[in-house]
Amino acid sequence: MSAVIANRSQPPGAAAARPSQGLSALLRNTQALDPLTPVDSVADSMLDSRYAGLLSLPVVRGDEPIGTISRYEMMRVFLMRFGRELYGHRAIETLANRNALILAIDTPIDEAARLIAERIQSPITDDFILVDSGGRYLGTGVVLDVLRAMDASLAERSSELERAYARLKSSQLQLVQSEKMASLGQMVAGLVHEINTPLGYVRNNVEMTRNTLGDAGRLLGAYEAIHRSLFEESVEPPADLPDRLAEAAELRRRVDESALIDIGELLDDSLHGLGQIAELVDNLKNFSRLDQGLLQKADLNQLVASALRIVQHVMRKRDIEVIFQNGELPEIPCAPAQINQVLLNLLNNAAQAIEHEHGRITVRTQLMGARVLVLVEDNGKGIEQKHLERIFDPFFTTKEVGKGTGLGLSIAHQIVTRHNGLLRVVSRPGVGTRFLLALPVAAREVRT
């Protein structure tokens, strides 16, 4: 009777299979049924423990797969009145599902899963047949094994994704940091120039003052000597008087009253220069603060003035006229170092947008309702509509490779958003660009 059952394989370790691998990891060496096997003996086989894990059994002639016979189909037949009597002696091929899924052994598991999903029906009634490249029968595969393999690979993929996400996040942090460093570098270059100019004349003036005071001291000494020799030592003019007079005359050539007046002026200049240096250092201090999380009450007008001072060299170098119209503003809660970064970015962008000789940047501040507004407006080349849409996107830049990170405005936007504020832009190519920064007067919860 039955052509049943040979060596039944162990259920393969589905978790070890990878979706890109072929189905060989899932292959079960199921003994196939001859097409002429009577339905009765197939029913007996189905009770055999060796076929326990299978939804359907393969029907194969020689090594050519004919189809599958499922437990479901057998059940349908046997549940019919006299079903077993009517069908029991017929050959199994009369009941076999001729459209059974037949897969080549090298089909990738994810491809197999796709094919299974395409034809799946409820309830799942059939497993599938595996064949070699010549279409010859090799064994069967179980749908459940495929699902397990897919599940395992999904878990692996998602942990891979998690790792990739973590890597991405850390490189984003690095980029944000390098954007900061880049703008810092630019700022330092400008500040070095700004500081070296006053430092140059202050140092020179102090040196000259020291020399002049030395000469003045010696001149006083010479006069003193003349005075002594005239009035104290003797009645007669002493013999060395002509020498002393000559010495005094020589010194007088180097230092006289007008030199002392000049020195006074130079010292005034020096005080002015030192004041400038102190101011620059003070501004720098504001910018370098790293206490980002700390919310402070700050006057936006002061922040703008301070940012303008920092970019002054850029403006002067490009001969850009800067107009600052400050409205009356209340102090607002914010992280000043971060707002400074935003302002600096807007001002630098404005300066870079100007390519002609009559550059003008207008900065206006005003209170409007519950918001403090800062408008930064330039008469530069403007931004095309298609670029405008992407202007706050990270890494979007119209500059040459290596010239900009494309993060400046994206970071600015993030900072403003964290302050519950708004950053908006309008632009007309050839006319100019206006950025609007709006920050709330009263802080809701600010996440810095």
Add this chain to the structure above:
Amino acid sequence: MSFLPTIVLVDDEERILRSLRMLFRGRAEVLCTTRGADVVEWVGKRKVHVVVSDQRMPEMTGIEVLREVARVSPATMRILLTGYADMDAVIASVNEGEIFRFLEKPWNGEKLVAAVMRAAEIAASSLERPLIAPAPAAPPIALPSRKVAHALVLDAQGGVANLVRQIMPESIRVSVAPEIGMALDELVTHDVAVIVAVMSSEAGDIVDAIKQLKKLRPATLVIAVSSMQDSRLTISLINEGQIFRFLLAPPGRELLRRCLASALERHAQLRLSPVLAERHEVEESRSSQVTLSGRLLDVWRRLREGATRA
């Protein structure tokens, strides 16, 4: 004290001008302005020995000012005094400004006075003899064809050497030295008009050699080709090495050709009136000699003897 040179100071900060005017009081007649255009006008109208210019100024940059000065009054010595040196400005100061010194703010009073007064002395002798023809607006296109010149390429890789060979007409002898020792031998035995020195990051001894060489042979012109964007090094090559041109590696063919043509022409001028070589006088080097090996020092001695005999 009888010689009172005229010096012109230009800076957009008036306090710098006041301070410098005071520094030169009794030493020079000082003209000051915040506008570069004034400087160009003045050097055209009167005898000006030295122009000291700031770099970053509105309207005209220092290099633009000095380039115009060189055109209008080539005998006037040019000095840049700047608070911040970005690489572009440093390179342009060599190639366009052909400056005598690149000085930085804050300056050292004594050194500044020494540099300016030395420049004034040198300018005085050039101003006496109108030997420098105004530089032509465009550099001459044709390379001199007489067999007067000898070019030396110091190039370990050979790429620049090949380029120079292609550019130079056959009448000019081109020798190539892959390392500094061979270059020095060449310098001892030949009267080299122009050296093209390719510098890499390990080129410390080349830099020192150039500085030493210019002390002994001020008429030999050096074109430095460097991949290093190091402004400090380049400034020292200006002040202590008086390089004639500075090119970033790899140099463009046309640019290199123009530089070589200008260098050969300048060398011919210097041969005609050796006093002009003073204009390329170098500042005392701070670092060299210590690093030169015994063998190199020996070559230098031979060079020096040759120089004193000449």
